[in-house]
Amino acid sequence: LRLAPDEPVTVLERLRFVLGLPILVVTSYLPERLCPGLVGEDFTRRSLYHLLRDKYHYRIARAKRIMEAVAAAEPEVSLLGIKPGAPLMLIRSTAYLEDGTPLEYFVSRHRGDRTQFIVESSTRVLAKDA
Numbered sequence: 001l002r003l004a005p006d007e008p009v010t011v012l013e014r015l016r017f018v019l020g021l022p023i024l025v026v027t028s029y030l031p032e033r034l035c036p037g038l039v040g041e042d043f044t045r046r047s048l049y050h051l052l053r054d055k056y057h058y059r060i061a062r063a064k065r066i067m068e069a070v071a072a073a074e075p076e077v078s079l080l081g082i083k084p085g086a087p088l089m090l091i092r093s094t095a096y097l098e099d100g101t102p103l104e105y106f107v108s109r110h111r112g113d114r115t116q117f118i119v120e121s122s123t124r125v126l127a128k129d130a
Contacts, residue, residue, distance in 0.1 A: 001031055001094075001102045008032035010039055012048065015079050022080045023115060026108035034058075034103060052103070061098040067091050069112070076109050087112030 003009065012028040028048060030038060035056055043051075052058045072086040089110040095103050 001029065001105055003031060010035055012038070012043070014043060018114070021114065022111075024108050024110040025076055025079050026106055028104055028106040030104050034101075048104075058097055058103055060095045060103065063093050063095040065091055065093040067117070070109070072109075080109075080111055082111060082113075089115060089117065 001009070008031075010030045010032050012026075012030070014026050014028070015022055016024045016026060032038075035052070038051075041051055041055075049060060052060070068090050070088050070090045072080070072082050072084060072088050074084075076082070076088060077084050077086075089112055091108045091110070092106070093108075094105050097103055
């Protein structure tokens with residue numbers, strides 16, 4: 001996040017549900033100076049990114065995500081209601097604003113038995129390539 005060693009960081013730990021089932025555990029880190037008062041927000045009916053857009057007027061321009069399969073351990077086993085060793089998809093991500101400022105770093109663990117990911121890739125066609 002390009003922070004000074006003593007710079008305050010807001011840490012959000014969330015357990016996310018779909019149709020009443022726990023699906024993922026995510027821990028987000030955001031520079032406090034960019035999002036003052038974020039800790040007091042209610043995320044039960046509003047996503048972090050909607051709040052960042054609506055309240056703080058930030059637009060995420062890009063994100064870098066690293067995904068890997070891992071085996072479940074505590075505390076995910078208890079939080080997600082799964083057995084030790086169950087498959088999880090671990091994602092580490094940094095989201096950037098249009099000017100390149102990193103706004104959020106998160107680590108999430110998604111249940112492998114209830115989650116699927118679609119990755120789409122495209123390239124820009126330049127006029128000289130046409």
